[in-house]
Amino acid sequence: MKIAQVAGFLGSGKTTFLIELAKILVDRGHRIAIIVNDVGEINVDAKFIEMYGLKAKEISGGCICCQVAGNFANTIAILYNTFKPDIVIVEPSGVAIPWGLKRAAEYSEEEMDDVIVHAPVITLVDSLRIEELMQSVRRLVETQIREADVVFINKVDSATKEKIDLSVQFSKAINPNAEIMFGSGRNNQGVKEAATLIETRTSPRYDESYEKEMLKRDYGGGA
Amino acid sequence: MTEKMTHIERVLASLGDQPVDRLTVYPIACGVSRRTIGDGTMLYKDWCSDPKNYAQGLISGQKYFDLDLTVGLMDLSVIAGDFGSHVRMDEQNTPFVDDPVIKGPEDYEKLQAPDINKGRSGVILEGTKIFADALKNETITSGFLEGPLLALTQSASAEKVFMDMYNNRSAVHKALGTFTEYLRDMVKGMGQSKPAACMWDYLWASYSCLGDNEYDEFEGQYKYAGGLNELVGKEGMALAIHNCADLPHLDTQIKAMKPAAYTMAYYPLIPGSPSASEVIGKGYADNCVVCGNIDPQGYVRWSQEKMQKTTMNLCQEVKTALCARGLKSKYCIASGCEVPPSVTTRLENIKTMVDTVKQYGQVTC
Structure with a gap:
């Protein structure tokens, strides 16, 4: 099962895009x-979900290292076990860190018979508001860009x-x-290309990156 | 295993950087401790909404895991809920805000502080009194409060607050002022409960989110947090700070705020996230007991062998760094954040961590 994260700050057009x-x-x-x-709302219209035969879930609360990770993993496992999607599109909050969600997604493997x-x-970067974003929430936007493929x-x-x-x-x-x-x-400009990219390409797993980093730290040379 | 020092002796020695029989250890096992009561079936919602259950869990957890410290951390939706946000309270999941009280910029100024003795804030105050009294001869105890910026982001949504810091600055300050006044009352209430320390959760002091200037303006030592920190001391409690951010503001939160203890996490994949040895090497543990940094998910996911190996590695890293810095004991082997309070957390991993520090935590420079 493939996990596709669409990150971006509030107002960047994530919901329309996804x-x-x-x-x-x-x-x-x-x-x-x-x-x-x-927090507090599922932005995706219910009729749209029904019309397209999708499944939508909400995940919220706590901090990603201790609380959200478990809830998120469980949500993915439930989706897999009840709906069997081949792609799960994730719209994280603008304060979430993409690697944290990667890690949490991989934890779901313990509760399902598939590999993430x-x-x-x-x-997404909102080009219309770029100057405002660089002024106001610059660090959060930088964090999400830094984590992007x-x-x-x-x-x-x-x-x-x-x-x-x-x-x-x-x-x-x-x-x-x-x-x-x-x-x-x-x-709908550029979205087909993004869909193709999601279908055909992959991003490194968290666990592999983590082990590589720890090896590098312990032994100095990397994996 | 018989130990040479009591929990209290060890923690006090560590605070003063005196020799210890072994490093202090504290997996932040709070909500999960309810599972050490009776047959282990107490629901999270029953634990976090009743002061006796809350205290009983922490007391029982201290004895079951043989902890050096006890901290009264509850979930982060307590204050938001008491201010009027709707909190989704499942039986076992950590409660969270699913309908924040602040929906638009106009709502910042409408916030009304509730009675501190009502709601779950009241549970914390009453429960802290119970566990602080019960454990006063066993361990060093600490109450736990959300900082004003955390209380606000839980009451709105972090994204909205961060945008409004720029677009609706005065409204955000008004709301932070309201929360700070409320928290002043909470600190006074906490002082009456008489834990040895009061720990703040100031988790937005992260360079992933805010720079020094923004943090100084919206929480900082010279703004809302500074007065609260000072009040903690006036109320007879030691100051402690928890921040599980990836890139914490250590200069502000350790050097400027001067807590007695600081608990933090470590994220190896984030460039610049400080490891234990870096924190010690850069002098942050010189005047503060730094606590960290085992991955909280390890308590759910790892085997006991992996937990033991990870704890051993951390002990070795910390001992080497302490000796290199000329320190004796100013690091506590801890989890980087709360041990997940879920039903799938492996209690044996918490015990393994504690037992491993007992076995391998001796500092001999």
């Missing part, structure tokens, strides 16, 4: 579940070239290894 993403993946024959990690594979972590510069249909360029510069300065994509969830 709905369009889910539609495309369903049309391509996938069985899709959605998990939102937010991660799709590339996609972090792909930075999706969103709302490019409405943003000026200067703002799009600034979004790219900002993202590349933080994570030069991330792949940059451009689009707009609202107009």
